[in-house]
Amino acid sequence: MELGLRGKAAIVGGASKGIGRAIALGLAREGCAVAIAARGRAALEEAARAIAEETGTTVLPVVCDMARYDDIQRLVREAVGAFGRLDIVVANAGGPPTGLFEELGEEAWQLALDQNLLSAVRLVREALPHLRRSGSGRVIAITSIAVKQPLDRLVLSNSARLGVVGLAKTLSRELGPYGITVNTVCPGFIATERLMTLLEERARRAGVSLEEVVRREEAHVPLGYLGEAEDVANLVVFLASEKARYISGTTVQVDGGGTVAVF
Numbered sequence: 633m634e635l636g637l638r639g640k641a642a643i644v645g646g647a648s649k650g651i652g653r654a655i656a657l658g659l660a661r662e663g664c665a666v667a668i669a670a671r672g673r674a675a676l677e678e679a680a681r682a683i684a685e686e687t688g689t690t691v692l693p694v695v696c697d698m699a700r701y702d703d704i705q706r707l708v709r710e711a712v713g714a715f716g717r718l719d720i721v722v723a724n725a726g727g728p729p730t731g732l733f734e735e736l737g738e739e740a741w742q743l744a745l746d747q748n749l750l751s752a753v754r755l756v757r758e759a760l761p762h763l764r765r766s767g768s769g770r771v772i773a774i775t776s777i778a779v780k781q782p783l784d785r786l787v788l789s790n791s792a793r794l795g796v797v798g799l800a801k802t803l804s805r806e807l808g809p810y811g812i813t814v815n816t817v818c819p820g821f822i823a824t825e826r827l828m829t830l831l832e833e834r835a836r837r838a839g840v841s842l843e844e845v846v847r848r849e850e851a852h853v854p855l856g857y858l859g860e861a862e863d864v865a866n867l868v869v870f871l872a873s874e875k876a877r878y879i880s881g882t883t884v885q886v887d888g889g890g891t892v893a894v895f
Contacts, residue, residue: 636874638663640766642720643711645698645755648675650824651774652724653683654861658869660687664720667711669696690715698725699746701754708758718762720872723752723796724774727826728788730833736788744788749795756803769812770872773800774864777820777885780893797883804881813880815871820887821849823858854889 642659646652648670656668660683668683670676673695680693692714696703712718728744729736752773763769775793777783782790797816804814821827828842835845850857864886870876885891 633875635662635869635872637869637872640719641665641667641711641715641717642722642872643667643669643707643718643755643759644722644724645669645696645751646724646726646774648672648679650826651819651822651861651864652722653679654865655722655724655774655868656691657683657686658862658865659720659872660684660689660691662869662873663689664872665690665692665715667692667694667707667714669694669698669707671695671697698751698755699743701750704751704754705758708755708762712762717766718759719766719768720770720772721755721759721763722772722774722868722872723755725751727776727786728792730785730830731787732785733787740788744792745795748789748792749799752796752799756799760807763807763812764810767811768874768877769807769810770876771800771803771807771812771814772868772871773797773814773816774868775816775818775883777818777887777891779816779818779883780885780895781891800883801881808880813871813876815876815880816883817864817868817871818883818885818887818891819859819864820885820890821853821858822861822864822886824861827858852890853887857888859886859888 644656647656647668676693680691684691696707778790800816831845835842
């Protein structure tokens with residue numbers, strides 16, 4: 633299926649590994665120039681080389697801490713400077729620390745808001761003039777199934793990411809007249825480095841093996857297995873495309889049916 637992404641330009645946050653990298657690769661495979669952002673230079677540059685070599689598409693690595701506004705401003709400037717346009721932004725950043733409410737202080741809360749809520753606010757704010765000029769701009773926010781079904785020991789993520797859903801729904805109404813769609817994607821149990829870290833922590837607390845914890849999680853998924861980063865990327869690439877022009881304001885989970893919530 634031709635998705636109409638060839639010649640367009642995108643920014644993808646948190647793209648040196650995991651879901652962000654898979655999204656960047658998926659967009660590049662469709663002929664979209666991609667600026668990828670992450671904090672670690674070495675992993676970011678390796679990802680850019682690998683994606684460019686596989687796809688033959690222009691990939692711009694920009695070292696960027698999504699919790700810092702000045703970094704986000706520079707990211708958008710460099711992307712537009714390199715590509716001459718900006719059509720798609722994927723607001724994605726690493727998850728905040730785990731912990732119970734009583735264990736987390738003001739600093740942890742502020743960092744979570746900067747990294748997982750305000751990063752989306754700031755990225756859209758800086759990108760908006762360019763998305764308006766595009767005529768078919770796309771904003772896709774990556775959150776978590778925690779926005780539909782809060783997860784234990786993830787109070788920071790449960791809270792900050794729900795704010796992103798409220799932001800995205802509001803923006804879908806405000807930016808629709810410019811031809812911009814805004815959607816939220818909620819990965820479930822996707823076999824990324826982040827998930828494995830969380831499951832290892834759970835295994836230590838429970839005094840069982842990591843393999844046992846993974847087996848238990850898979851048992852909660854109707855399809856019977858953990859997802860892959862590419863499963864999330866496939867949805868994001870579709871939402872970024874012309875084929876998804878009438879889909880806006882949605883919050884869609886990619887979880888193998890594991891989320892119990894109806895909406």
